[in-house]
Amino acid sequence: MSRDEISESDISQLAAEWLARSSAGLNSSERIEYECWLASDERHRHWTETHQETRQKLSGLSSLIPDRNSEPDPDLFALPESEANRKKWFVPASIIGFAASFLVLFLFIQKPQIGNFFPADDYEKSFVAIDFDRQFLADGTLVELKKGSAVEARFDSQRREINLIKGEAHFSVTKDRLRPFIVHAGGASFRAIGTAFNVRLSSEEVELLVTEGVVGVEEASIEADLETRPSVQEPFSNRFQANQKATFSKSSGTPLASVATVTNAEVDLALQWKHEVLDFDATPLFEAVEAFNLRNRDQIEIRDRTLGAELIDGAFRSDNLAGFVKALEVSANINVEKTRSGTYRLRLRD
16 A cells, blocks of 8 residues: 555554553564654654644643632633533634544443333332442432432332432432322422432431422321332422422421521532542543543533543542533543533544
8 A cells, every 4th residue: 555545544543553552561573663663654753743742631631620629610611601502612723733542442422311211010129328329210310329328219100209218319300290209208208390309317307408490398207118108199288499408307296397598509518428529540531431421410422433542630520520521622622512412522623
């Protein structure tokens, strides 16, 4: 094959493969072969140096991240007001071009099947969190369990019910207007159609914190056994909105002990147990993406064959998916598209 018959794309991929092999270590014969390959065509060295620059830029992501003990700087990742609703973000012209990666790889992260899927048979499941745990239920509802917590779930054609046996859990509920979602904890029952809320059960009280939407509460004492508990279909006696916290006494004659309106900062503090720090040190991008996808409802897809193997450094809060994507965008020549479903699609710019 003549020099002109080898495309730039083929050379880029070969250069990426050589860099990956050299990172793992070359023996003496492989080192000679590599040097001969570099010397045989000036384009070989050009693409090799381009990939090396790319790796260096991605390794600098850590400089964009705030101290891990502090909240992310909102100005760091904010878009200009006029561009807030744009679906595509573009790298400024001053950013050095991002070529390709050091290993040929195609990665398509499949978003979990969330939505109107319900099993034909009854669904029963119990979860005990040895450590922090995240579970998607049969309807797509996300349950996040604090360490040491336990829940049991029972779904059928009429109802979706959860019994919080102990500990604390946050629920991001999939909408199903025909089957209300009800969480029982202590003597209270919390009902939502499609919303998000946190329930904490202690020896003396039950605490509800609504993080999204509206939650109805029934204070009447209900047996803990899901077998004997009737489905709750009537309107609930109390309703609480986002950023409201309600505490219920398990022993008092007046179950509703207190109601308070809380700030977003107070909500974040109360739910701090949910947020891990993801620390990447020469981590392939596809592994970092997988770590975020496992911890977030919104997802990231890598849509370029050579992008996923790039090595990155940095520390991010696990819930700061948008910040992670924005850091990638401003550090490299990546196109970012956000779909209506909330998925971020990453591609190399042409």
